[in-house]
Amino acid sequence: AQSVAQPEDQVNVAEGNPLTVKCTYSVSGNPYLFWYVQYPNRGLQFLLKYITGDNLVKGSYGFEAEFNKSQTSFHLKKPSALVSDSALYFCAVRDMTGNNRLAFGKGNQVVVIP
Amino acid sequence: GAGVSQSPSNKVTEKGKDVELRCDPISGHTALYWYRQSLGQGLEFLIYFQGNSAPDKSGLPSDRFSAERTGGSVSTLTIQRTQQEDSAVYLCASSSDRGVYGYTFGSGTRLTVV
Numbered sequence: 001a002q003s004v005a006q007p008e009d010q011v012n013v014a015e016g017n018p019l020t021v022k023c024t025y026s027v028s029g030n031p032y033l034f035w036y037v038q039y040p041n042r043g044l045q046f047l048l049k050y051i052t053g054d055n056l057v058k059g060s061y062g063f064e065a066e067f068n069k070s071q072t073s074f075h076l077k078k079p080s081a082l083v084s085d086s087a088l089y090f091c092a093v094r095d096m097t098g099n100n101r102l103a104f105g106k107g108n109q110v111v112v113i114p
Numbered sequence: 115g116a117g118v119s120q121s122p123s124n125k126v127t128e129k130g131k132d133v134e135l136r137c138d139p140i141s142g143h144t145a146l147y148w149y150r151q152s153l154g155q156g157l158e159f160l161i162y163f164q165g166n167s168a169p170d171k172s173g174l175p176s177d178r179f180s181a182e183r184t185g186g187s188v189s190t191l192t193i194q195r196t197q198q199e200d201s202a203v204y205l206c207a208s209s210s211d212r213g214v215y216g217y218t219f220g221s222g223t224r225l226t227v228v
């Protein structure tokens with residue numbers, strides 16, 4: 001079964017500094033990979049996805065993520081963090097076989113310090 | 115509708131009571147998913163509906179939990195004889211493509227069992 005690991009509970013970063021949120025995955029075959037963001041008292045919002053093609057994927061709000069097959073990673077990055085980026089970030093994976101559900105990591109709380 | 119709608123947004127119930135949570139997916143989306151989000155636990159898959167196929171119930175934690183989807187649209191998640199450990203945010207999502215390109219989530223129902 002597919003699974004996702006987000007090793008850090010919380011990521012603290014100063015406003016204007018680069019932001020990285022780590023994600024590694026386990027899946028049979030090739031993965032579909034996703035990042036979602038959750039603001040307080042809201043549902044999850046889609047940020048970006050990797051299905052195939054270029055390993056560097058660009059998404060909403062200036063975020064990007066790099067698919068690394070050899071390291072089974074899909075880390076989320078933003079060159080310059082904003083205070084408004086403070087939220088809960090979830091990585092998710094789906095395999096390409098018959099299992100049609102996404103497996104989510106436990107989430108990372110990002111705190112951007114003014 | 116324009117998005118996935120869930121109701122109620124908040125529900126406080128007494129231990130032992132039954133509750134029903136409603137999800138109205140995006141019109142035309144054939145797939146509907148229920149997840150549970152507990153503090154510090156990430157998203158736990160509960161159940162998945164795809165068109166007229168039999169639902170994937172493999173994530174339901176006990177026989178007190180059930181769900182149905184009427185007419186391929188609205189879904190109701192029912193929890194019987196609620197327990198305090200059922201307290202969580204219940205998230206519904208829908209997709210048009212078996213989730214290949216990701217899901218659209220509702221804002222969730224926060225259930226508190228007292």
